Amino acid sequence: MKQLNVIILAAFLLGLTACNEDKIFEKEQYKNVFALVSDDDYNVFSVVHNLGEAESIGYVAASCGGTNTTTQEIRITMEENDSLFNLYNKGNYDTDIDKYANLLPADKYTIDDYNFTIPAGERSGRMKLRVRPEGLSPDSVYFVSLRVANYSAYEVNPDKDDILYRVLIKNKYATQEYATNYDLRGSKNGIQTQGVKQMHPISANKVRIMAGTETFQADTTVINKFGLILEIDATNHVHISSYKNITVQQIDGDAEYPNIFLIEDDGYKTHKTFLLRYSYKDGNTTHQMKEELRLEFKE
Template sequence: MKIKYIMMAVALTALTSCDDYEVFEREQYKNVFAFICNSENVNTKMVHLDRDETMGYVAFSVGGSKPLDRDVTVNVVEDRGLIDAYNRNNFDLNVGKYAKPLPARFYNISSLKCVLKAGSIKGEMPISIHPEGLSPDTTYFIPLRVESYDACELNPQKSFILYHVMMKNKWAKSDGSTVYTMRGKRKNAAGGTEISLPGTKIVTPLSKNSVRVMVGNETYSSSKEAFERAAMVLEIADDGAVTIKPYRDLAIQQLDGDAEFSNKFYYENDGYNTYKTFLLHYRYTIGPASYEMKEELRLQYSKDTEEEEDKL
């Protein structure tokens, strides 16, 4: 009798092992697709203001130990509710920091259908971006969600994407990472001793040939009020000549004729490194005080690195 029970137990164990192996095998070979994105389902594209149009892509990856054995058609929809959820989760009632949908005139998606080809592990859906006119102070998203698909399985955690559009020009990026070193000289416009003002300045792109920067040694702030009160615009001509203008309310006057601070932009090589360099001379008034400012702004850069970034 013992032998009979032992044989039955062995048989049941074998059956269970076979079932477990079949489940394991199915899970191992199962194809699951998902949007390729970073944390919080965001994927960022930095577009160049020098170009009327930049092509970008949202992409799907296909997991599983084997490639797809058939084409999979994925239908995508734009869903602004995804931006609402992102804003609530990240900023709650701080409406000033809310992301916004990228206005339709700035992009085009030729088709909201993506076919993941048999034998592949990836699929792409092109998006063309037309960036001129975007604000560097706004977070723009194109919110996309998988609506349906005809085969395979979808990873629910990566079933949507917030396509984040940012911009750059030859002098700066809109993510706040462009920091020039300043060598400044300032004096009271009514006369007095000239003082040195070393420091750094964040430079932000506005258009294909203009950037925004704070005047003098005014503290940088990402608030609209700070920019309107104390920011200037530098427009750069093809020959490097710089025109200085107020961003909004600032009283500012460009001063020309100084050989050292000549209101020019140029590329400079010191024998070791290459720099982007502004030489500026202007007078500005904030509140009751007026100042004359001379400044050099320099940013070390690599032409090869920038060219590689432009290909991404």
């Protein structure tokens, strides 16, 4: 009889535990928790800003989960805080300070209001940033480091209560969002050459390439030694100049390579095309370049 009573008691306790676990699960399932929207382990959220705009708009967003929508608004106050920024640099580069990301300079952005709301019954809200991207370098990483300072209701996900808003730049010809690789065809010192040439946005109408057949490397010494600037004017004529240290001379008057930019459409594919003619010096050697750069794109 005792054994039967023990079995009955054990069954009762097991049922009670299961019931409590179900209630906890149900409570967790219905819980409303909000989080800042970001991409990876360091809570980076990347936004591409157009160098063709004096001021470009971006947003930091928050999203609220839970089985049911909220019944009251969530008023969120953000603040700038460097903790996540410092963690990102230390975690990625440790003591290699030359590779550290940068905080976006204060004169390059404005946050008019650090407060925003997720309205009752809705899933998201957002805060606006006004970014002035002119003058930013395609070789650098720029962040606005933010975190939730206060909120009025429900809960915030503690793993998603801060964010690194990354500013990427682009123009009509290239972007920092991914490698902009143009197909290269032409000749170097009269010898036919082909390959791929990476292009970087510098300003609304300027891009940077490497001279001749030099390969792009994310190394300041190499970039400064072989970098060229292509400036495209209102008539799509291209002006070639030195980025930093290279000696370069633009050669005009070549009917096949007239130093122009154009859009080519053959009815099947559309290409952005540069036709360039110049010479440059590497040490005491002068190289003659004729090059066509083409990038397929969809308008």
